[in-house]
Amino acid sequence: MNTNFPDIPASPKTTFSARPVTLRINGNPVELNVLPWVSLLDALREYAGLTGTKKGCDHGQCGACTVLCDGERILSCLTLAVMKEGSEITTIEGVAQDGELHPLQKAFIEHDAFQCGYCTPGQICSAIGLLREGKAETRDEVKELMSGNLCRCGANTNIIDAIMDVKNLSAHE
Template sequence: MEKENQNNQIHHYDESNTSVVNLTINGNLKQLKVQPWVSLLDAIRDHSNLTGTKKGCDHGQCGACTVLCDGKRILSCLSLAVMKDGSEITTIEGVATDGNLHPLQTAFIEHDAFQCGYCTPGQICSAIGMLQEGKAHTREEVKEQMSGNLCRCGANTNIIDAIMEVKEKTL
């Protein structure tokens, strides 16, 4: 198999150097054939054509790639796809149910909790995971628990407002 990179160089991949990874992504079972070094992020974006999950720093420092894996929030750029074989993955495309936005998606819109929107998928997935963990009880605790998700536009206050609204409604 050949793959052309950004500099128009051709890389040859040995098909025997791939693994089949079974992932349930947003409720759909996917069998992906990936090289052992492919991150979960790249498997989601490049092998499943779900581009809502963003690649920010690709070093686990910004949180843009946050998804839910077996109900827990993870940085998908730091996980190899082969390590998550058999896992259930929820991306931003999978948080709405029956055509209805997730309450956090609605709250983000109502609180104008995004400007460029690049970090929004990771922010929402992280907030869903945080609320499911039940660790954050106060505004300060929510801010601390969300500190791994960076917004460079400065919508942090509105993001926390949106999360707090949903948190208060679900108590």
């Protein structure tokens, strides 16, 4: 009995155990044993050893943790790993194909679209998702739809330049 609140019975002790979660990460099937409250971000970094996805605010406000889940951009810090059972997850480590950088990775280099680089993995994953969505037609629309990914260094103009370059290249193909 809790002595501070005599009318409220003490809650029974609850124990939780890890549960297996199967994900397809960067094209490879991976089974992780995670506790039910482990975020996808922590599962990727701590359980799968993929540290390219960054933990920024851990509250869904900065976009540093953005990954692609079944082709769509998500904030991995706000997503429980167990919720994504069977999903295809693409992290920055899986963006390049056959040793060839993704066009957005090349454009980020060409446009010097990073300074410290901490936000870059989330920016690139978000930009890939953005381009797949096909919603952004103008520079202002790209800027708005990328506003959930913060760059504290001030490389935002160069980031938008890089995205627009890739957008314009793919429009001409």
